Amino acid sequence: MAVRQTLPVREVLRGRHISWVDVVVGAAIIAILYEVVHLGQSLAVNFTPGRTPVVISTDISNVPYYAARSLLRMFIALALSTVFTLVYGTAAARLRRAEKVLVPILDVLQSIPILVFLPVALTFFIKVFPNNLLGLELASIFVIFTSQAWNMTFSFYHSLIAQPTELDEAARMYRLTKWQRFWKLDVPSSMIGLVWNMMMSMGGGWFFLTASEAVTVFIKGKGISESLPGMGSYMAAAVAHGSYMQVTIAIVVMVILVVGTNFFVFRPLVAWSDKFRLESSESADKPKSVVLDILQRSSVPKLAGRLSRPVGRALDRITRPFGLAEYPLRTDPRKRQVGDVIFWSVIFAVSAAVAVIGLIYLNSHLGFARFPSLIEFGLATFARVVVLLCISTLIWVPVGVKIGLSPKLSRFAQPVVQVLASFPAILLFPFATLIFIDLGIPLDYGAIVLMMLGAQWYILFNVIAGASSIPNDLREMMVTMRLTRGQRWRQVILPAIFPAYVTGGITAAGGAWNASIVAELVSWHHHTLNAYGLGNYIATASIQGKFALLIAGGIVMSAFVVLVNRLLWRRLYAMAESRFTL
Amino acid sequence: MTTTSPPTSGRPGADPSTIIEVSHVTKTFVSPDGSPLPVLDDISLDLREGEIVALLGRSGSGKSTLLRCIAGLIAPTAGEVSYRGQALNGANPGVAMVFQSFALLPWLTVRQNVEIGLEALGIEPRERRERAERAIDTIGLDGFESAYPKELSGGMRQRVGFARALVVEPDALLMDEPFSALDVLTAQNLRAELLRLWQQKDFPTKAMLIVTHNIEEAVILADRIFVLGANPGRIRTEITCGFPQPRNRHDESFAALVDQIYGLMTGRDTRPPAHIWTQAAPGEGSPIDTPLPQASVGGMAGLLEILVAHGGREDLPKLAHELTFEVDDLLPLVDAAQVLGLAEVDDADLHVTDDGRTFVAADILESKQIFARRARERAPLVRAICNALHTTKDGNLGEGFFLDLLRRGFSEDEARQQLRIAIDWGRYGELFDFDANSGQLALDHSSAQPGI
Structure with a gap:
């Protein structure tokens, strides 16, 4: 008995034949491990900003390496986002006082345009690792992290808050330790939302990956272009050379990366996570994945189970001293009040200090007189967002409904649209720019198209989902009652897709604001186009290294996003939930 | 065989056969505008070794709230719950609970679900497995060890719930409407099994407390029945129910007791609280003290x-x-x-x-x-x-x-x-x-x- 427990492999070898499945899976695992180790070594290359710039070769033979580097960056960021999510989400859900602070902070963080973080992160990380490429690497990873983490954290926090009472009671009744509760109840019960949001985050992350690999670094006020090996910087180099061929290659490789991670990582994860569904009945259409099927037929799950069991036991033992997932029924109200007062005083003092320092900084570097003009910039960008939302709606709502009402079409179209939404539209900008230059279209209008390139898909994606969830009974009713075309749209289809459309609209608008920073200032070869708007303002500030302008621009943009969310989207959302939920 | 007596309150402790004692428990929630909403009003009862006690009441009688006070999951506003003489300040260490909705973890197999309480106690894997195996056999789940809960019918799921509770050999077993999510036949079958286990000599659990709104269920199972009145929940009557097991629901005295309790629960109480709204004369009463019944x-x-x-x-x-x-x-x-x-x-x-x-x-x-x-x-x-x-x-x-x-x-x-x-x-x-x-x-x- 004892021997078998310490020698997990023996059982596997003795028990069954090694099938082709095992060979394939084994080879894949070895290849991945090799790549990770190999790439890991190249992360910490010595370099001094400005003196020995990393040269991005546009040679095709380097593309696989660049692709692997980009991919690794994405997954490191995703891992960090996951850790952050678990820690922050648990703290927000379990600590009564912390919740009141952590949730609003998260709310603010997710409305800050992500590219504003980039120059800040660069400066910080290059200071920390002055003579090492690691600084650039970490800055890029940090930016991707900021694009991935917030929605994952919200999802986890909401799952914890909405945990069924009786599961909470069972956990306390059966005296689970803190760790057991976290690992056996909290994480599994949030798994579906978590995995789904990971997939969405990964999709959104590609954009920021491409935007954060080729950057401008400021050393003593001087801007120097620096690049990390990766597909984003490959693209930047191709654009600088004005090479159509290489730009096309970059786009194709990117599509392969997006589709590949979806197919090999996220489809299997989503299919796997279905076993964590809380409703006790099986869901009708279970997500499926070929890769997961192959993995499950191999000996990997068994092996992994055997190997992880001792680890689980050890963790169980180590975490036992942290105590039970239980709290005393009675607390001294006096003590509690005193604690509250201290806690809130500290919070108040800290936020007041931050606010004062911020205001002084902004006033001395920029002056508040600048803000009205910033708001004008913001209104210009806002107008673009509104126009692109209207155009996208007019185009994609009819198309999405058409697709969604046909089960055949939607099965095929949904994954395609998801890839389109994940594809970093930034890679298409050079082509679009070229067209604008040729046709003489000013970027003031062109930027709308650029921002729409990425944002529109969220609307299409959600409308398809909404239309395909219209129950069959209602569709048959439309036919048997001989509703006119107008009636169908007015009385059935539009109300039915409304909740999904609102979700798509929020996401699309958020994406468009973010995209404005790269869309209102574009270049191709030796041409540079500018558009009047807040995105242009922020982009210029970050190229010139003017932090105060950057922060001011970021604040105004966040304010726009928050205001529109509060005044429009949340109301629409509440209405959708109360009236139009099927 | 049957005696009805007014509610007993706060009997002197120190009785070694008393497992759980509830004394003068009051639970008040706070309404959104800050005024108090009494849910339980001065409840005293005890659970002794060798008996099955039923808490019988309609929805709104606070019976589930009372059970959660007894389980140590929520704190009473006033009064005290003690286990073996120790006042509770956290989950009751001597009890296990069976839930109305089963509360199984869908991502764990039947065996893993049953083992969870043992795992929490830090029991070694081998012993854990053996004990879980035994509990699974006893409750009639053998063959289903590696199934996931969603593959099982409601009745089998609740068996997992019972196995999970009984495997930790609790001093007392608490049950929160354990059969009400099951169909009539399955519920009957599982009740009979539970009674069979209870009557075995080596059954480690010494007392059971069941919350139910099903009158017949209470009369079939319980040695004592506490009938709870609503708004706020209070003990209206304590009924000692001494029929020998197995009880026959077609027995005349059985039917008479069921009738009597029906009478009690439709408000035909001899001492109706003034605000039981069915007693209000037409034109009297306010919307607050005489809520509308939940009826279409x-x-x-x-x-x-x-x-x-x-x-x-x-x-x-x-x-x-x-x-x-x-x-x-x-x-x-x-x-x-x-x-x-x-x-x-x-x-x-x-x-x-x-x-x-x-x-x-x-x-x-x-x-x-x-x-x-x-x-x-x-x-x-x-x-x-x-x-x-x-x-x-x-x-x-x-x-x-x-x-x-x-x-x-x-x-x-x-x-x-x-x-x-x-x-x-x-x-x-x-x-x-x-x-x-x-x-x-x-x-x-x-x-x-x-x-x-």
Whole structure:
């Protein structure tokens, strides 16, 4: 008995034949491990900003390496986002006082345009690792992290808050330790939302990956272009050379990366996570994945189970001293009040200090007189967002409904649209720019198209989902009652897709604001186009290294996003939930 | 064999056979506008070795809240729960609990679910496995060890719930409506199995406490039954139930006891609390102290029709049995019929009144008129809404106005529920209408106009 427990492999070898499945899976695992180790070594290359710039070769033979580097960056960021999510989400859900602070902070963080973080992160990380490429690497990873983490954290926090009472009671009744509760109840019960949001985050992350690999670094006020090996910087180099061929290659490789991670990582994860569904009945259409099927037929799950069991036991033992997932029924109200007062005083003092320092900084570097003009910039960008939302709606709502009402079409179209939404539209900008230059279209209008390139898909994606969830009974009713075309749209289809459309609209608008920073200032070869708007303002500030302008621009943009969310989207959302939920 | 006695309170402790003692427990929640909402009022009881105790009550009697106080999951506002003489300040260490919704972890197999309590105790894997295996065999789950809960039927799931609870060999087993999510036959079967286990000599658990709203269930299982009254929950009666096991539900004295408890639970208590609203005379009572029963007009009308078809008089337990209704489903309908004066309860018999007969016989418009008149006269919230709407110039008022009033006596959910029932009744009687978009209640001037 004892021997078998310490020698997990023996059982596997003795028990069954090694099938082709095992060979394939084994080879894949070895290849991945090799790549990770190999790439890991190249992360910490010595370099001094400005003196020995990393040269991005546009040679095709380097593309696989660049692709692997980009991919690794994405997954490191995703891992960090996951850790952050678990820690922050648990703290927000379990600590009564912390919740009141952590949730609003998260709310603010997710409305800050992500590219504003980039120059800040660069400066910080290059200071920390002055003579090492690691600084650039970490800055890029940090930016991707900021694009991935917030929605994952919200999802986890909401799952914890909405945990069924009786599961909470069972956990306390059966005296689970803190760790057991976290690992056996909290994480599994949030798994579906978590995995789904990971997939969405990964999709959104590609954009920021491409935007954060080729950057401008400021050393003593001087801007120097620096690049990390990766597909984003490959693209930047191709654009600088004005090479159509290489730009096309970059786009194709990117599509392969997006589709590949979806197919090999996220489809299997989503299919796997279905076993964590809380409703006790099986869901009708279970997500499926070929890769997961192959993995499950191999000996990997068994092996992994055997190997992880001792680890689980050890963790169980180590975490036992942290105590039970239980709290005393009675607390001294006096003590509690005193604690509250201290806690809130500290919070108040800290936020007041931050606010004062911020205001002084902004006033001395920029002056508040600048803000009205910033708001004008913001209104210009806002107008673009509104126009692109209207155009996208007019185009994609009819198309999405058409697709969604046909089960055949939607099965095929949904994954395609998801890839389109994940594809970093930034890679298409050079082509679009070229067209604008040729046709003489000013970027003031062109930027709308650029921002729409990425944002529109969220609307299409959600409308398809909404239309395909219209129950069959209602569709048959439309036919048997001989509703006119107008009636169908007015009385059935539009109300039915409304909740999904609102979700798509929020996401699309958020994406468009973010995209404005790269869309209102574009270049191709030796041409540079500018558009009047807040995105242009922020982009210029970050190229010139003017932090105060950057922060001011970021604040105004966040304010726009928050205001529109509060005044429009949340109301629409509440209405959708109360009236139009099927 | 059966004795009924007034509620006993706070017996002297130190009795070594007492496992759990509840003394003067009061639980008060706070309503949204800050006023207190009493849920449990001065409850004292004890659980001794060798007995099964049932807490029997309708929804709103706070029986689940009481069970959670006993389990140490929530703190009573006043009073104390102690286990073996130790006051609780956290989950009760000597009990395990079986849940109405099973509360199994769907991502764990049957065996892993059963092992979870042992794992928490830090028991070594091998022993854990053996004990889980034994519990699984005992409860009749062998062969299902590696199944996931969602592959099992409701009955088998609850067996997992029992195995998980019993494997930790608790001093006392708490059960929160453990059979109410199961169909009648499965519930019966599982109850019998539980009793069989209980009667085995080496059964490690020394007492069981079951919360239920099913009268027959309580009489079949329990040695003592505490009947709880509602608003706030209090012990109305303690009944010692001494029939030998196995009990025969067709036995005459069994049926008599069931009848007696039915009588108690329909409010025919000898000492009715003043605010049990079924006792209120027409025109009396306020919307706060006499809440509307959770009954739809259609359900109540259906009950009256069946009653008339039965010759206008029927035994409540029989009626419930015939309709395969549980007390919680049937009694609100009975309450509604009573409050409108369309039926009356007497000795666990429900009989239709003359007005009730007219109501059933009338055509749709006429029956609506009867209903409208009765609801206005006798349902305080409906009356209050009508009166308030009449005092306004345009016959319009926002729902917020009424919700604010209701929040003084109800929790947020209850307040909304009360208003929803009132709106349902008001619409049926064409007394007033409600616009869900604007949240406005309005006097119905356009009666008999079909809605679009």
